[in-house]
Amino acid sequence: MSTFSNVSRRRFLLTAGASAAGSIFLKGCLGNPPSMTTTSTAEVANAAAVDISPEQMPETPTAKLGYIPIVESAPLVIAKEKGFFAKYGMTNVEVSKQANWASARDNVTIGSQGGGIDGGQWQMPMPHLLTEGIITNGQKIPMYVLAQLNTQGNGIAIAGTHKGKGLQLDISNAADYIKGFQSSQGRKFKAAHTFPNVNQDFWIRYWFAAGGVNPDTDIDLLAVPPAETVQGMRNGSMDAFSTGDPWPYRIVTDGIGHMAALTHQMWKFHPEEYLAIRADWVDQNPKATKALLKGLMEAQQWCDRPENRAELVQICAGRNYFNIPTDVLTPPYEGKYEMGDGNQAVNDIKAGPLYWKDDIGSVSYPYKSHDLWFLTESMRWGFHRDRLTDFDVARKIIDAVNREDLWREAAKEAGFDADIPESTSRGVETFFDGKTFDPENPDAYINSLEIKTV
Structure with a gap:
């Protein structure tokens, strides 16, 4: 067992707090990920609210997670800034701004040991494509999908x-x-x-x-x-x-x-972006992975509370993260969208980004049925024909990449039992043009589409 595991959690936090008190954070700008090795006093204060049992003590307090400055990344930012990662022992999480998606791909390929990242925010199905080496010139970077970050937006x-x-x-x-x-x-x-x-x-x-x-x-x-x-x-x-x-x-x-x-x-309440981390990091640090998930889950719940939205905007819009005026970020979080061209404006908080729950159910839980839709759409357009040949292959990739089991374990340990879905499928999905996707019969979906490449 590591030294970190043997010390009491409270003693560790006091040490981290003393180290952090005189520190100045240098958070990354676009294309220049930061090096952050300290913990803010706010994080320590929040973390002190929970005692971690030896069985759940993270193997390491450190992780490097990449993000793109858009609303999908808000739970990662909030988990860091409000101390939810630290609350579960992840007191040294670096949330690193990425210049673009290609940079995120390259940084996760080299990993944190090479100056890159362990994982972070991803469009789908990037974790599956990384795992298969499809977007890394054949170099397979096994990834685990751990949680959905948000819907819509x-x-x-x-x-x-x-x-x-x-x-x-x-x-x-x-x-x-x-x-x-x-x-x-x-x-x-x-x-x-x-x-x-x-x-x-x-x-x-x-x-x-x-x-x-x-x-x-x-x-x-x-x-x-x-x-x-x-x-x-x-x-x-x-x-x-x-x-x-x-x-x-x-x-x-x-x-x-x-x-x-x-x-x-x-597509109301559609899946959007996800948290995924290199499989080798997760395999080496399963308790730290669940600690990250618990912190993320609390952050997602915090983000969805209307009374927190103004503070969420203030934090995310700040120079260290999105670096935009707060009045630019406020309307999406109020569900207010001016559409233009004579279209009726949208004024519905449920039309904007949601992070924990929506009218269908869990947002955070990574449904395998959603992974299947993304891979089905890949097949629809003829993407990756040499690697993604049929639905049996797609399901094997999903089973290798999707770690909804870790999400369930983390939710149970954190006491979020009431929000654990009963199934890995969200069921039949319905789109604005009347098409439906039944994960039990993806062939029917493909066959119903007039325009496709397959």
Whole structure:
């Protein structure tokens, strides 16, 4: 047993607190992850509220978790800043800003021992693709999906040049306009997302296909950094953008364009981004993994309380994290979205990001049925045909990557028994165009889709 395990928890926290009292945190800016080895006094104070039994004492108090400065990362930020990680003995968690998704991928590939990260926030199914070596030039980086971070918080933005053209939730009446762009404008309609073959790519693909536009042949669909995409929308060289909060607010209020749809409107309470950590780290530190999960779960519950939203905005908007004005981040957390282009504004707190529970059930729990939808969508568009050949393969990958068992154990140990789902499946999912996904019969879903590559 490690030295850390042998000391009393309270004595350790007193030592950590004394060390932290005179420290100044240097938190990372984009592309330059920080080195943080101390614990704030606030974290220590919160941590002192719980005594950890020897059986649950983490093997290490240290973990390095990456995040992207969008609302999906809020539980990681809050777990760090409000002391929820420290409460369960994870007193030295580094929450490190990543320049982009490619940087996060590269940093988890080298791991924390090489100056990278142990895991963190991911679009789906990036953990599965890392595990199979699909996005790492064949180098397999086994990952474990441990929790869902949030639901919703995304949307489809349209450049202002298309005002009044019918680019809304249902674009059936605008399909000819979009497909005719080549002949009328000398180029195809151009749309962007932040990383290929994952969440934001899937959302915009689904939206186009539901309206009769093939995203592979009728338009140009590219992976482009958000800032570059928004500049393209300003100057007329980019037409649409699959984007996460707080970008929708900025696009409308800055007069760049309008929101065609929120992902909440496309698929209510859909899975969004996840916590996943390298499998070798989890295997070496199973109790530390559960401690991280307990801290995350408490942070997610804290984030969902309306009375905490103003403080959540203040913390996340700060220079150490998102580095944006608080009035940019506030509307999503109030469920208020100005859509633009004459569309009715959305004013429903359940339309914005949720972190612990929604109208269907658990948000935090990583349902295997959701993993299957992401991999089914991958097959729909012909992604990774050499590795992802059928649903049997998909299920084997899910069983290797999804560690919902650790989530359940952590929830039980933390006393969250009432919020543990009965099944690894959330059941049949329904989309805005009337299509349904039954995880017991994914073939039926594929067969019901008019536009696909398979």
